[in-house]
Amino acid sequence: MNKICVCICLLGICALTAGCGKISEPELTPLYYRYFLTLPDNYSQSNEYPLILAMHGYHGNATDRASFNAYGLGQYADSTEGFQFIVAAPQTEEQYDISVVWQLVRDLIRDYAVDANRIYVTGFSMGGGYAYDLAVAHADSVAAVVPIAAYSDTRYAEYLKDMGVWIFHDENDPVVPYTYAFDMYNALRAVGCDVKLTSYDTGIHTGWYEAYTNPDLYDWLLEFSTEDR
Numbered sequence: 001m002n003k004i005c006v007c008i009c010l011l012g013i014c015a016l017t018a019g020c021g022k023i024s025e026p027e028l029t030p031l032y033y034r035y036f037l038t039l040p041d042n043y044s045q046s047n048e049y050p051l052i053l054a055m056h057g058y059h060g061n062a063t064d065r066a067s068f069n070a071y072g073l074g075q076y077a078d079s080t081e082g083f084q085f086i087v088a089a090p091q092t093e094e095q096y097d098i099s100v101v102w103q104l105v106r107d108l109i110r111d112y113a114v115d116a117n118r119i120y121v122t123g124f125s126m127g128g129g130y131a132y133d134l135a136v137a138h139a140d141s142v143a144a145v146v147p148i149a150a151y152s153d154t155r156y157a158e159y160l161k162d163m164g165v166w167i168f169h170d171e172n173d174p175v176v177p178y179t180y181a182f183d184m185y186n187a188l189r190a191v192g193c194d195v196k197l198t199s200y201d202t203g204i205h206t207g208w209y210e211a212y213t214n215p216d217l218y219d220w221l222l223e224f225s226t227e228d229r
Contacts, residue, residue, distance in 0.1 A: 033090040035104065036065065036091070037087070038074065041081075046113070048113050048115040049085060049086045049114060050084070050086070050115050050119075050120060051085070051086045051108060051120065052121075052122060053089075053104075053121050053131075053134075054087060054127070055090065055096060055101070055124075055126075055131060056089070056123070056124060056126075056127045057123075057125030057126045057127050058095075058126040059093075060124065060125070060126075061091040061093050071208050072212035072213055073087060073089070073212040076212050080215075085120075085221075088108055095130075117143065117225045118221075118222070118225050118226075119141055119142055120142070120145070121142050121144075121146070122145065122147070122148065123146075123150065124148045125150060125175070128147035128149060128150025129150045131145050131146070131147050131150065132145065132147055132153070132160075135156075139162065141226060142163055142226075143221075143225050144165065144166070145160065145164070145165050145166075146167075146168070146211060147168070148167075148211050149169055149175070149176050149205055149206065150180070150181075152180045152181070152184040156184075158191055160193055161192055162193075165193055165195040165196070166195070167181045167185055168181075168199075169182075169197070169199055169207060170201065170206060170207060171199045171201050173205050181199070182197070194224075198210070
């Protein structure tokens with residue numbers, strides 16, 4: 001796999017300041033997201049590749065490629081022959097701004113050979129919650145979402161019904177209760193979503209390894225394209 005670590009300015013965040021009874025002109029403060037990018041072997045701009053956008057958990061930002069790979073997806077992408085996905089993993093020491101994350105997606109579509117009909121979003125814990133948020137905000141563009149050990153809101157179900165959803169969660173997760181996964185699974189089934197739930201019993205707040213090293217996940221993702229809606 002071709003491995004790239006990039007630090008870019010994605011968006012300017014407006015900060016309004018007041019003085020002498022008047023609101024000044026907006027000041028733009030650049031917001032930087034460093035991200036890891038993995039391109040398939042024999043990558044070519046003349047082809048199109050599905051994109052997996054992966055968001056880490058709280059305090060789970062990776063400082064280098066090795067620490068990113070430790071979360072499973074990077075290692076699997078690097079070591080699996082014939083892996084034909086582009087993987088982008090934005091890193092932040094705080095919570096994500098989904099408008100900035102989506103700008104990253106737009107930049108990747110502009111600069112790389114991304115199949116815009118096959119954009120898949122995943123994340124662990126906090127990142128899984130933001131994967132839900134991103135999928136809801138851009139339901140017309142996201143083909144499938146894979147939340148792992150994530151908080152969820154069953155009111156999202158109606159917005160997610162036309163995409164694939166595969167939920168991974170430990171039944172005895174001590175940080176994010178399993179009921180979040182189970183309730184969302186039932187809510188999505190109720191609206192006719194093509195949803196799967198994989199549970200396991202390790203008793204810890206984990207799941208990225210179980211999800212990202214499962215080859216069936218990547219075959220399943222390719223079943224979903226916004227072009228088919």
